[in-house]
Amino acid sequence: MEYKTRQWHEKCFCCCVCKTAIGTKSFIPREQEIYCAGCYEEKYATRCIKCKKIITSGGVTYKNEPWHRECFTCTHCTVSLAGQRFTSRDEKPYCAECFGELFAKRCTSCVKPITGIGGTRFISFEDRHWHNDCFICAICKTSLVGRGFITDEQDVICPECAKQKLM
Numbered sequence: 001m002e003y004k005t006r007q008w009h010e011k012c013f014c015c016c017v018c019k020t021a022i023g024t025k026s027f028i029p030r031e032q033e034i035y036c037a038g039c040y041e042e043k044y045a046t047r048c049i050k051c052k053k054i055i056t057s058g059g060v061t062y063k064n065e066p067w068h069r070e071c072f073t074c075t076h077c078t079v080s081l082a083g084q085r086f087t088s089r090d091e092k093p094y095c096a097e098c099f100g101e102l103f104a105k106r107c108t109s110c111v112k113p114i115t116g117i118g119g120t121r122f123i124s125f126e127d128r129h130w131h132n133d134c135f136i137c138a139i140c141k142t143s144l145v146g147r148g149f150i151t152d153e154q155d156v157i158c159p160e161c162a163k164q165k166l167m
Contacts, residue, residue: 015039074098109134
């Protein structure tokens with residue numbers, strides 16, 4: 001056998017790991033060593049961080065680690081995140097919907113999560129939060145965004161309704 005101007009007996013041209021003769025099978029040279037395809041894959045192939053199987057094509061990199069596209073899923077609901085918007089918490093990836101449900105602040109009025117997706121604006125006062133559209137007077141239902149307001153126990157009301165209530 002001859003390869004790169006070097007010569008071997010046929011039985012000596014073998015994989016440096018398993019010692020199987022290469023013969024007419026495919027092989028991969030690396031530095032001065034010769035590997036059969038199986039041993040080369042076993043030793044050098046990129047493996048998915050989740051399932052530990054070899055990534056043969058495509059794949060996703062997250063936190064500098066390789067994943068199969070189908071293995072890169074939301075930590076909570078397991079929906080595929082490849083090519084989707086996602087965020088992370090405690091080094092774990094979450095789809096936007098699960099992240100909102102699990103970790104986002106909740107609107108005092110509608111109780112739905114307040115997420116930053118799409119540039120959602122919100123109002124915070126003391127320990128309460130509202131979507132912009134939910135920040136309305138409890139009596140007349142007009143928007144209080146950019147206006148003064150009065151707290152009436154758990155409600156927020158506009159100054160006009162506060163005057164009416166006192167009379």
